[in-house]
Amino acid sequence: MQLAAAVVVEDLHKTYPGGIDAVRGLWFDVGPGEIFGLLGPNGAGKSTTLGVLTTVVHPTRGRAHVAGHDVRRDPLAARRSSGVVFQDSVLDNEFTGRENLRLHARLWGVSRRATAERIADLASVMGLEDRIDDNVRTYSGGMRRRLEIARAVLARPRVVFLDEPTTGLDPAIRDAIWRLVGQLRQDHGVTVVLSTHYLEEAESVCDRVAIIDRGRLVANGRPRDLVDELGPDLVELRVDGDAERAASALGGLRLGARPPLRRGDLVALPVRADRDRLTAAVAGLSRDGLGVRASTIRRSTLADVFAHLTATGASSSEETAA
Amino acid sequence: MTTTAGALAGIGPLYRRRLAVTTRTLSGIVGQIATPILWVLIVAPALDAALGGFDPAIDYYTFVAVGQVAFLVPFTAMFNGLNVIVDKDFGITRELVVAPIPRRAVTLANALGVLTIALVQVMLIVVLAVARGARFHTSVSGLVWFVAAAALLTLTIYGVAEILALRIRRQEAYGPLIPAVGVTPWFLSGALVPISVLPSGIEQLTLLSPWTHAVAVLRHGLMQGSDPGLAAIWHLDSEPVMAALSTLVLALFAATTLTLAVRAFRRAATA
Numbered sequence: 331m332q333l334a335a336a337v338v339v340e341d342l343h344k345t346y347p348g349g350i351d352a353v354r355g356l357w358f359d360v361g362p363g364e365i366f367g368l369l370g371p372n373g374a375g376k377s378t379t380l381g382v383l384t385t386v387v388h389p390t391r392g393r394a395h396v397a398g399h400d401v402r403r404d405p406l407a408a409r410r411s412s413g414v415v416f417q418d419s420v421l422d423n424e425f426t427g428r429e430n431l432r433l434h435a436r437l438w439g440v441s442r443r444a445t446a447e448r449i450a451d452l453a454s455v456m457g458l459e460d461r462i463d464d465n466v467r468t469y470s471g472g473m474r475r476r477l478e479i480a481r482a483v484l485a486r487p488r489v490v491f492l493d494e495p496t497t498g499l500d501p502a503i504r505d506a507i508w509r510l511v512g513q514l515r516q517d518h519g520v521t522v523v524l525s526t527h528y529l530e531e532a533e534s535v536c537d538r539v540a541i542i543d544r545g546r547l548v549a550n551g552r553p554r555d556l557v558d559e560l561g562p563d564l565v566e567l568r569v570d571g572d573a574e575r576a577a578s579a580l581g582g583l584r585l586g587a588r589p590p591l592r593r594g595d596l597v598a599l600p601v602r603a604d605r606d607r608l609t610a611a612v613a614g615l616s617r618d619g620l621g622v623r624a625s626t627i628r629r630s631t632l633a634d635v636f637a638h639l640t641a642t643g644a645s646s647s648e649e650t651a652a
Numbered sequence: 653m654t655t656t657a658g659a660l661a662g663i664g665p666l667y668r669r670r671l672a673v674t675t676r677t678l679s680g681i682v683g684q685i686a687t688p689i690l691w692v693l694i695v696a697p698a699l700d701a702a703l704g705g706f707d708p709a710i711d712y713y714t715f716v717a718v719g720q721v722a723f724l725v726p727f728t729a730m731f732n733g734l735n736v737i738v739d740k741d742f743g744i745t746r747e748l749v750v751a752p753i754p755r756r757a758v759t760l761a762n763a764l765g766v767l768t769i770a771l772v773q774v775m776l777i778v779v780l781a782v783a784r785g786a787r788f789h790t791s792v793s794g795l796v797w798f799v800a801a802a803a804l805l806t807l808t809i810y811g812v813a814e815i816l817a818l819r820i821r822r823q824e825a826y827g828p829l830i831p832a833v834g835v836t837p838w839f840l841s842g843a844l845v846p847i848s849v850l851p852s853g854i855e856q857l858t859l860l861s862p863w864t865h866a867v868a869v870l871r872h873g874l875m876q877g878s879d880p881g882l883a884a885i886w887h888l889d890s891e892p893v894m895a896a897l898s899t900l901v902l903a904l905f906a907a908t909t910l911t912l913a914v915r916a917f918r919r920a921a922t923a
Contacts, residue, residue, distance in 0.1 A: 346923065384750045387923045410752035422744040424673050433744075436665035437751040481747075 335359040335395075336489050336521035337366070337383065342392035344378050344545075352378040354545035355392070360523055360538075362488070365515060367532040368525040369632075370542035371640050376525040377417075379542070380493050383523065384414050397488040410438065413482030417493040419474045427453070427462045427469070427477050431484055438485035445484075452480040456510065472503035476510065483514050490514075492524035496531065504528070508535050533632040543640040556635045561586040561600030564630045565612055569595050571621025579620055583611050591638055595623075600630050600638060662753025663761045670765030673735065687727070688773045691720045692780040703844070710878065714788060717781035718874050719843030721802055722867045723835065724777065725770045726809040730834030732766045733813030737823050740920075749921040756914040763810045763910060770806040771799070778874070788874040797895050798873025804902035805866040809834060811909025818916045837863045848884045859885055862905040865898035 337360035344353040353375040360366040368376045381387030382394050385405040394401045397411035422430050428449055435445035453462040456476040466474060475495060482490050492511070496504040508531060514520055526532050532539055533553040541549040541556075549556050565585070569576045577590040577597045585601040585608065592598075601608060608627050616622045674680050700713040739745045748758050782788065790798070812833060820826045840854060841847070841863035847855050858864045868881035872895045882894035 381923065386746075386749055386921065406752045406754070409750055412750075414747075414750045416746055420744055420746045422669070422747075423742055424676055430744075433665055433669055434747070434751075437662055437748070437753055439661075439752070 334362065336362045336364070336397060337523055338393075338395040339379065339383075340393045342379065342382060342394055343390045344375070344382065344387060345390045351545055353382075353389075356542065356545070356547050358540045358547060358550055360489075360521055362521055363515060363519045364537045365511065365522040365524070365535055367536035367539035368523065368542060369529065369532055369539050369636060370525075373544075374542040374640070375545040376542055377493065380491050380523070380525060383408075384412065384491055385409055410485075411487055412489045412491060413485065413487040415475070415478045415482045415490070415492045415495050417495075417497060419471070419478065421466045421469075421474055421478065423465075423467050426465055427458060430466060430477065431462075431481055434481045434484055438487075440485050448484055448486075449480075452484060455513065456480045472499055472506070475499060475503070475507060479507065479510060479514070483518065483520060486518060487520065489521045489523060492522060494525055494527060496526065496528060504531065511535065529633040529636055530631070539632070541636060541639050548639045549635065553632045553635075557630045557632060560588065560630055560635045560638060561602045562630055563601050563603075563605075563608065564626075564628055564634050565599045565601055565608065566626040566628070567597045567612075567615065567620075567622050568624040569597060569621050570623045573597055576615070576620040576622060579615055579618065583615075585611060588638055593637075598634070598637070600634060660757070662748075662751060662757035663764065666748070666753075666757060666761030667764045667768075670735070670762055671768060674732075674765070674769055684728070684769055684773060685776060688720070688724055688776045689780060691724065692717060692777055692784055696720060696781070697784070699844070707846075711787055713784070714781070714786040714875060715871070715879070716844065717777065717784075717786045718871050719838075719841075719867060720777055721774050721870055722805065722841055722843045722863055723838045724773055725802055725806045725866075726834040726838065726863070727830070728770045728773060729766055729806050729809035730813045730830045732762070732769070732810065733817040733830075734823060734826060736762065736814050736817035737821060737826060740818075740821070741823075745921070755918050755921055759814055759910070759914045759917045762814065763807055763913075766810045767803055767806050771802065774799075774802045789876050789878065790874050791876065794873040794876050796873070797869050797899065800899055801866045801869035801873065801902060804899065804906045805862055807906040808862045808902065808909050811906065811911075811913040814913040815909070815916045818913075818920045837861050840864075842867045842881050842884070846880060846884060848880065855884075862902055865901045869895050869898045869902070 339356050339358050342353050342356040345351050356379060368379060370376050378387055382389050382401060383396055385401050385408055396408040399407040399411060401408045422433065431449050432445060453459040456479065458473060458476060461469065461473065466477065469477065496507050499507065511522055515522060536553060538552050540547055565580065567576055567580065573592050573595055577592050580590045580597055580599050585603045586599055588600055590597050590599040612625045612627060616625060674684065696713060696716050699716050703712065749755060816829055817826055840850065840858045841861060847858050847864060850858065864885065868885055871879035871881050872891060882891055882898060886894040886897055888894050
């Protein structure tokens, strides 16, 4: 175990009653001050993993540490060192923004004086200073989310867990949320572990990501490294005829390490080759009577890594593009 | 943080939150005090007029005024079980289970909040009943018995309420249980008529009910020497001994239901 790591997950397993294996042997660690993304299709085990780290899910096997505290042996210390932003809004609807923050501060043992100062600071950073004394029922979705992020960092935790923090928010608010997360890391050195379905956001925000599929880790590293490892470029063919035959022909060119991915009439292959050779090869396929309607060569993205590494990546990728 | 302080961590802020939720709105305040006023000033005199002649030796208005405590307290406790569902569905239960406090603090703080509300209602009943003409015969020790019985009955029923709320999880399914669980046993508790006048099979059954013990101790506290409730349960000579026994029964009920409620909360909060 790396003692310096803010989060350590070792051989983590979780089997729910009924025999559902949600997590099957996860290993990863997160360094201090890192922004780390947990990515995966629905049901991959992201929420279960976050549940273990926030001590609301008991692991069946394996270990997890938050800020050096074993979540099973010392859950109170692990919780004291962390803050959580849930996927759904979790605010005390009877109270104002300030009262919500105060209750959090009391529970996390923040002194009254520090609470008052930090609420003033965070309300300003989050753009809530004019509404902090209003009942949270009157807040918009974006305001509620900003307040929840303020609450999560109020006690100056070492680690903040964000479970799909931008789901359901419009693009402008999502950008604002990620800017705030980056600023909090910069100002307070907080470690952020987040899950998201928005892969382009993960690529731009996260220092490292772990891609989980069916409870297992299938990739872990810096987004750019994962993209380079997959193949820095991507060949995409739109096929009118037999897509299987086109995929076979594309794979036969041996331009990359992975087999092509088929999604409807689309065949995609991550490649590592110079552009001239790629262009010539793709032009050759177009002439071979494979029914290639259109061809594209573009830079690979984290979404392509996700699509190629996860079993249900195709549908997830479509969701991301939507 | 000491062990004791650690064990109690979080109860203070959560207790204050629970009271704030209840008293935040005018309807919340009016709702909590309207029922005792209604009972003491309207229902109890009506019952006195309708049933008061069954035993000339008993001042029925005083008799039934004390019995109202055993009606109101469980009703309040059951009603507050709804807050558990509201907090889970719309509120901050998930925030509380990731807080660095023992999870039992959530249940215990809720129970203390309900206890406070119930004791305020009980005080209101006593004060209004005295103003309306009830003739209580009590002492310092009598008041202690009275408050202990009211408190333990509240905690017992709140434990049941929280268990049911956590299991049922839906307001519309929980609502009908409020009168069914919170009120029905009251009719057989000796609150309206002494249990000795009930059919013998029913009378034996009522001895297993916390309501019966609570009513007997409540009357021992405020109607010292003039109510046969404890003797009908224990058939002993010493009223203090019988009161202690019934209070012990109530304490066991309260400890059991609260322990089970804490377990139910832990189970509902984690997977």
